[in-house]
Amino acid sequence: MGMSAATTAAEGIKFCIFDLRRGQQEGQELDKILFFFPADLPFSAQLSVIGLSEGLITFTRIFSPEAACEVIEAERHSHVFYEAEPDIWMVMVVEKNESEAIWRIDALRKVLKEVHSLFLMFHGSIRTMIEKEPAGGLIRSHLYPFIMDYLSACQKRSLLDNCCWDFLLGKKLQLPSFRDCLKERGTVQMLTVSREAAIEVQSLVRVLESFAGNTQFYSLILFQDLLVSTTLSPVDTINLFTYAVLRLTPRALSSGVSSWSYLRKGSTTSNVATGSILAQSASVSEQNFRSRDTSPPGGDNSHHIARPLQPDRWSKGKDGFLVTDIWGAEASSSTSATPTIWLQQTEERVYVCAYQYRSLTLILLVPVASILGEQGVSAVKQQILENVSFLPVFTEFFFPLLNPSVYSCPKQFGALIATLTYRSCCSLMIK
């Protein structure tokens, strides 16, 4: 294994997900582990972390049966607990460091929550996946790349850095820094717009959603990294907003080398160059994980695992729609399959159609049940294109007022200039 170099660094942080309903028999303890970071830690060490956590959880339950344990402060480590789903726990063990020990605990819990929410959005619940394949291979093969991608997403700016080994392993795992702790996760940054602009946006949204006829479409509109409008429920809005800021907005696209090239081939080749190290590490770890799987490899290997958080896999197509091959390609054609996500509020699966015009990102969510597969999606896209032919005009109208610093602002828009306000920014977590 080429991971030996990392073992020393791995002591800084441990992150695991385990299922208390599994591995209750003597000798089957390994079954509990759904995810462990660092993956190259010896199983005995992994089991000791999980055993300790399990013990703490069970012990504290005696005193507080209703509210489970959230954090344990030990002398040298902090244990952060989050019960993502019943009996499925996410635990992060962080080595204490003089100055940062206390305040980041809540931020870390938010990270755990966010990881889980995003996983829910893309793959559905962990429990469902376990039930689908009780051996646990399926959930493990999904969780590992997902979480690793998520962690790398927090680190996207140093992607080209040679030390990217470090951010995956050891102390450089992007624990929320002091600044990150001030930025509360689980919120959205809204763009405050003038009434005129708000009505324009609403008008656009309603027209787009009216294509749906009897079924309900949803939409989300962002200007740069700020939310302009949403018709999703708050929880889904937060998840999709988080994802969009990580992967879909112009800034997220441009962080990759090839994001402005709409040739997807170019994108993939560059991926090899830039993300190869990451990919290698992930795949090695994956192998590492899978090698332990007790389940027979069977059809599992052929199963495509979508890695929605994988960086630099989205690009903007000629028609303005964002495309990705994350969800695999359709067998019949060379076009990529349209991404789908789960909405928590309505518990339906929806296609994600993201359209981008300059700084404006428009995400239309079309229930899978309401249309006929990929053909239906392209029909919807066609309708969008036909009906938002006014979108360029519309955004031209908005540009000066949304982003006065970037574009010179004609006088007539002076009255409309909206102020950018960031809601959030204030959760110093001192207990």
Next chain:
Amino acid sequence: MSGKASSSQSSIGLSRSSALSHVYIQYPPLRCNVPGSRGLFYDDGNKLILSPTSDQVFSWKTVPFSPLVAPTSDSISEGPILSIRCSLDEKFIAIQRSNHEVQFRHRETGETFSQRCRPESESILGFFWTDCPLCDIVFVKTSGLDLFVYNSELKSLQLVETRKLIVSWYVYTHESRLVLLASGMQCKTFNGFQLSSAGVIRLPRFDMAMAKSEANSKPVLAAEDINIVTVYGRIYCLQVDRVAMLLHSYRFYRDAVIQQGSLPIYSSRIAVSVVDNVVLVHQNDAKVVILYDIYADSRAPISAPLPLLLRGFPRFNTSVSQSSREDSGSSGANVVPDNEAVIYGDDWTFLVPEFICDVANRLLWKIHLDLEAISASSSEVPSVLEFLQRRKLEANKAKQLCLAIARTVILERSPVPMVARAMDVLVTSYSHSVKTGSYLKGIKSEKTSPSSVPHVSSPRSGADVSASRVDSLEKSVKHASAAAAGVDNEYASDSEENPSSEPPTTNLSDLQIFDGNNPLNANGSEQQEAQLTSPAISPEEMYSFVFAPVEEEIVGDPSYLVAIIVEFLHSANSEKVKVHPNLYVLTIQLLVRNERYAELGLFVINKIVEPSKEVALQLLESGRQNFQTRKLGLDMLRQLSLHHDYVLFLVQDGYYLEALRYARKYKVNNVRPSLFLEAAFASNDSQHLAAILRFFSDFIPGFQNTSDHNTYYRILNEMNSSIAA
């Protein structure tokens, strides 16, 4: 433009007549039958039908049009009559006796005098009275125009000006004040003069287009091929080209005549009428009529060619005949002659702008538009609404139709972009009518008296008319013909506000007619019936007659209706039209019904839903299930400085201490102390109760003597003693 007629159209629920027609004449007609009549003459200056006998002339007023109107009569002397017209003040009757002589008779005194021309060199083609300040009457002669003033002392005409021209024939309409003089071999070269109250304008000479049938034969233009048409305050000339089978249109500007394109014709005999600014081209041979709305740039007809309908004719409809019979007082009241029902008979003469004279039967029909049928025949809702919004004669009917159409398109869940355009049409029209004052004027006349308050200009054609202009128009109307504006220098540029409909002639100013006898406001009777002068629909009416009824009827997901309301707000916002809070309240209710609280929050925060007390109360009401929404309502109350309500709601929600602090800060003095005391008592907190008692004792003089104080003081003591115990 589907060819569908009213009968095949059911969506709007308007089609009540089975007739395939967009234009109708209403039975009974005005009967101009007097024994010994020697023909019928139409005096368009005074809108009179004149029927001379050997020693008398009978005249019927056609405005307001009523089949029951009784004629007045004047005695005249014997002699041939070529034409007959009353002066505009109706004091004189002028009768053209021959090609060389016009005789005048004072109606009251009976004095007569004559004006002759030189018989050897010229002959009189005709004459007309004018309100031009320069002269009173104009003779059109083969040698040109003679302008005369009546001198009351000398009791004769005085020549003030002569315009020397060679004239073959001429056309004049009083509503346009325009006389066109034809000359040349083919009579296709024209000189034009407008003699309005603003003075005399000479138009540049121009030729009309004439297609050649064969190489050597040149068709000659006849007077009946020329129609002067006045729509939306603009003057056009429609010229029949019999060879090309086209109707060429020309628009008159102050200093130019510009051809505007051609309409196809399908009959060798055609006639043109104008009803409520809609141009009706009667194809006499085909016995159909085609409607054009020349306001828009499009030369497409409004609807398919359909026959003119005779409504209420006894043979077709016996129930109507019962009521209509009594007026046909002439002999044989029970027998309606069949020939009265001949549509497009050979004897029909079309009078400007909207009458048909059946010369043989001595009948006068008035042409009406069937707005229901027209609106039902097209599925292009926005353009139908535009058409209806331009109608003035039956403003109320047009308005009701617009409301019905708006309701229907929403109930049918038409595509949002289409409904958005429809909303935009209505809002824009309202905005224009407010700017021009015609909307408010309509309301005013409706409320005060349906009197002679004239409507001035259509909301569109006069959109740029300033307030002073409207005033002057009112005056001009009141003083009949005195102060009409006519062609005015204020119109430095062309005044249309719809650039797309304009030919590239925007530097031209229209020949305009604004005066008392403008057909736009001439038909007083109908306005009195309709009372409304503009079909524009205010946002309040949109709420009461469209959104509220639709909200009750619409089935299924209300988010469609929200989308429509957003589009309406969009239009209203871009036109700076204020929206009634009721509509916002409705929007909130609809969003809450779908439990779309997050979107509701966006609507309120972004002020798409404008703050008002009604809105705040609805938010509080809807917020019973959603705390965030209730908070928005409370915040709105506070932002609106509705301190009293804010305090009450705070108490209601249990924040009585905060309410007290707020009440003190903003000096809300009129809340009942008992509310706070009850709330504190309900919370069972003796300290709070004590604090409140102390607060009121300190800040309300005499509180200690009230029963509230005594009651709660006792309660407080009991609470304390029970704690102590």
